[in-house]
Amino acid sequence: MGMEKVLIALCAALAIGLTAIATAWAQSRIGAAGAGALAEKPELSGTIVILVAIPETMVILGFVIASMILFGGK
Amino acid sequence: MQHIDIREFLERAPDHGFPLDYLLSRLRGRRSRLITDWGILAKSTSPMEQLTPGHYQTVFGISAPDAAWRALMAEYRWGYHQMNGPVRKTFAPFFLYGELRTLFICLRYLRGLMRDRLQEILSVSLLSVAIRDALLRSSDELSAAQGIEKEFLCLSCRFKGLAETLRHAGLNDFEQKLAEIFLSVIITTGLDPFLKAFFLRIIDARNILALAKLLKLGETLEHPFISGGKIDAVMLRDILGRRDIQTADKLVMGFTGEKTSSANLSGLEISMYRGISRWLKKKSRGSPGTGLVLDYLWKCSVEAMNLNILSYGAGLHRDVIAAELVR
């Protein structure tokens, strides 16, 4: 029983941890490119906020999965 | 082979550590501002006034005769400053190759006794403090050339005797020799593969042009072609010896992908440039980092060249100008 709990917790941690790393990696690259684009064309600020924000969905999905694992949807 | 950091020959600038993505994104933004429609400018009677205000070339005003080149140097300098250490290391040979022109201009000014212009030229240059000092402290072109030779000797012993060339054969030969030795040395310094391919192409282009010139002049004397290019120097000497114009034309065709006669020298030069542009465009797709940066830097230099033609050729017939532009 104890082992099972550990595994569940580990899976939840993996679900959110891996997606967080993926998001961070994507945002770092988009952020760098966005800063460059912004320096050349300041009028793009809104578009770049969107672009930087897009990968966040990954970690949110990871969060949903993790909470499903931990608290059980069903 | 010795692996010398070419950055030593260039100005020491603080490394801000900007990521490559940042640089690429900025270059993409700037690329969209480069002039693409040369047709309209070539037809216009006052082309320099038609540049859009956002264009970087307008920074120096349009009246100065060397504005286009100085703007190019300033743009290169800007680019170099935006790069992080490793990227700088990759591109330093390209920048130094570009700065050879600054050296030549300075030597000319020294010969023309216009020392006061040196500071102005060097203010936008990327050259290292040592080289600049060598130029600024000299009173004539010969001592400057000696200074340059001394600096370049760190790179290779092949630069030895450069200043002698200036004394015996004059400035033109000195310039040509410096560029040729530089090219043949630089490809042995452990370049990034993409840059190496680029320099090999430059060597080939210079060799083909030299060949075409000699063929046209009817001379068959031994010419020291730059070694190390993709097209073997022995083969070039062979063609020259046999005065084999057909094979020369074939070489041109193979290099530029265009049907240009090797006898039409100015047309040949332009199609060489076009050939390199096309090659870079194609290759840079496969290498989104280095390729894109090099493509941009090259495009800038082609643009500066064209603007130079436009501003110097103000009095010429429009069709003549249009034919001279690299598009």
Add this chain to the structure above:
Amino acid sequence: MIVRMSKIEIVGPKDLLQDVLNVLSSLGIFQIEPSSAGISEKGQEEDLRSFSLDEKTLFERLFLEDLREKIEKLFSFLPRIPVRKSYLDPQSILGTLAYTVEKHLSACKSLEERKRILRRELAELKRYSGFLFTLEALFKDAKAAPDLDVIGLTIKDPGAIEHIEVLLSRLTGGKFKLFTIPVENGALGGLITIEKTLSEKVSRALSSEQIPEMPFPESFDLLSLTGKISFIQQRSSAINAEIEGIERERQKICTRWWPIYTTVYAWINGRLALLNATASVFQTRMCFFIHGWMSTEDVAGLKRRMASSFGPLVVIEEKEMLQKDLDRVPVMLKNPSYFRPFELFVRLLPLPSYTSLDPTPFIAIFFPVFFGMILGDAGYGLILLVMSLILRKRFAAKKTLRDGAQILLISSVYTIFFGILYGEFFGDLPQRLLGIEPLCVERRTAIIPMLYFTLTVGVLHVLFGLFLGIVTAFKKRTKKKALFKFLSILLIFCMIIILASFFDVFPAVISQPVIIAILLLSPLLLFAGGLLAPLELLKSVGNIISYVRIMAIGLTSVLLAFMANHIAGLTGNIVIGIVVAGMLHLLNIILGVFSPTIHALRLHYVEFFSKFLEHGGKEFHPLRKGDDEGTGSI
């Protein structure tokens, strides 16, 4: 709302053109369309020519452009200090100013140059003094004799030190001392102290070894070490005094002349705008034609004004808006005062196209709600409310900041509202101290219910976006697109029903007919949306899940607040506890302003707007007297 525009043509006799333009620019409600294509009727185009300026006006334009450039240059030299306003009539002093501006420019330039030189000298002196001070300290210990000399060096390669030491000991027989200090560029600064008699020898040896000596200024040569130090101090303070003098001089020019130049600058801008507008006007032999755009509701007013000024000579005609004009119509946003501050968020993106919808009202309604849902703490809400009121009062004159404060104010009200529902006041204080249970739900523990709640919010918001998409598609008469959006809504509904029956919310029997419905609708979807339609639909589903962030970000905020109170409780001391909790809550409030804003905005920009908004509108720039933009833009 995107204001309804009218296409207008103004016709009148040529000699009235400048007067008409004057009236138009003083009203500031009319934008001139510079291209005639599509506006003038067919066959008429050949008779119309662009209005060319006569020689005198052309000369005036060149003169003004030149003067403007010079003034701009002058502005770049002057410091920005608050100054009074000038009430001189700009037109009467133009000639004088054209003369004085040259004088001021050259004065400013030479001041700037002198300052640069002084700064450089100062920096150099600092470098020496760094050396000398270290040296002085060393000398004090050693009680050195005055017959010592000092040689400064720049050592590029730290590895060369050893080499230098060997050289020196050979030359001086070991009677020397070498100190090194790192200077800029990774090089080392070295200082050699030797007997005076040896100094020349060493100097020569060093230069033949190509180690650059760091030369002291010439005025240094005859001074002893302490003399050098006091000389540096004297010279530095003299330089500082001179720099201050230069600053005072600049400020003097600034206080006296800046107001006059700004007034003239604004006037020139207005005048040039008018002259440039003339270039966009068309003419026949006798008449001028002005084409342009203005908001439909202002047309009657303009007609009245023109009639009163020029009588029947100038005619204003409203032309029919054609399909091809729609891309060129400038966009003006006009919203009720409650919504208006939220235009700030809309303007971060490119403007919506004229045929699209203005998203301001929607963002004004939903943004504060989302913000409140995420932060959801009555205590934090109260603090933000007070803060926004202060900000609004303090920055009443600055539009962007005032709008921001207004948005924060509305959002904080919702924060308080949701805080009451969640039973949060600085975290779980009510429960902890008073034992009050949350009204609705306790976010910290009810994770799954909150997840369902936010998903529901997502479904509603995205479906509403799709509905607006149908509306805009109809407005643009693209029925296929409307059908696609409609089918997307239906399919999302079906999927929700299947999911709900899977989780036993609905009886499982329902799912079968729904699956059949999905199968029937799918080919239609492919027909309406093309091959990428399933991907679009999947994206919508992803968008809905993205709303879970409302709960996720909220959860972190709650937990941080909870931990603040918990740690405060652990300290066991009321004062320390309050300080600790206060610090952590403060941190949470700062986070609580930024992260809900960014995430609520993102939900609008990415998830909501993509369902209906089309960008690409051009902003409405009416011809206007330049006084309000001129001074602001420098």
